[in-house]
Amino acid sequence: MPREKGEKLVASNRKARHDYHIEDSFEAGMVLSGTEVKSLRAGHASLVDGYASVENGEAWLENVHIPEYTQGTWNNHSSRRKRKLLLNRHEIEKILQKIKESGYTIVPLKIYFKDGRAKVEIAIARGKKDYDKRHALKEAQDKREAARAMSTKGKDW
Secondary structure: OOOOOOEEEEEEOHHHHHHEEEEEEEEEEEOOOHHHHHHHHOOOOEOOOOEEEEEOOEEEEEOOEOOOOOOOOOOOOOOOOOEEEEOOHHHHHHHHHHHOOOOEEEEEEEEEEEOOEEEEEEEEEEEOOHHHHHHHHHHHHHHHHHHHHHHHHOOOO
């Protein structure tokens, strides 16, 4: 029985939802060293330039920054090393099939602890064009303005 229950968010990649159309997402475990887990539990990680790749039938998380643990010793981890992702074979095949199509990439969306185990949510995504980004920002702004107008409509000042 796990000591911890629920989810604890460590890092999220909010920019990925702005820069990409998210097609499908997967939850994957990560192969980590002890100091990486301690650094994650302290809430330190950055997914800004991270991506995932598939090599020889294995999924790898690359360029994700997990800083060195401050109380670590000589066996501390390197901050941007490749980390193996734990996925089922059929999930890896599904990802490979999509990635072979042009324009798709694998981006990490968030790192979190689920019942005490470190997980990463990765997504198959297609890059947005600049006009798509502007359109999405305009829609969000219009939705905020409509909600603001609806909330103040019934109030008599």
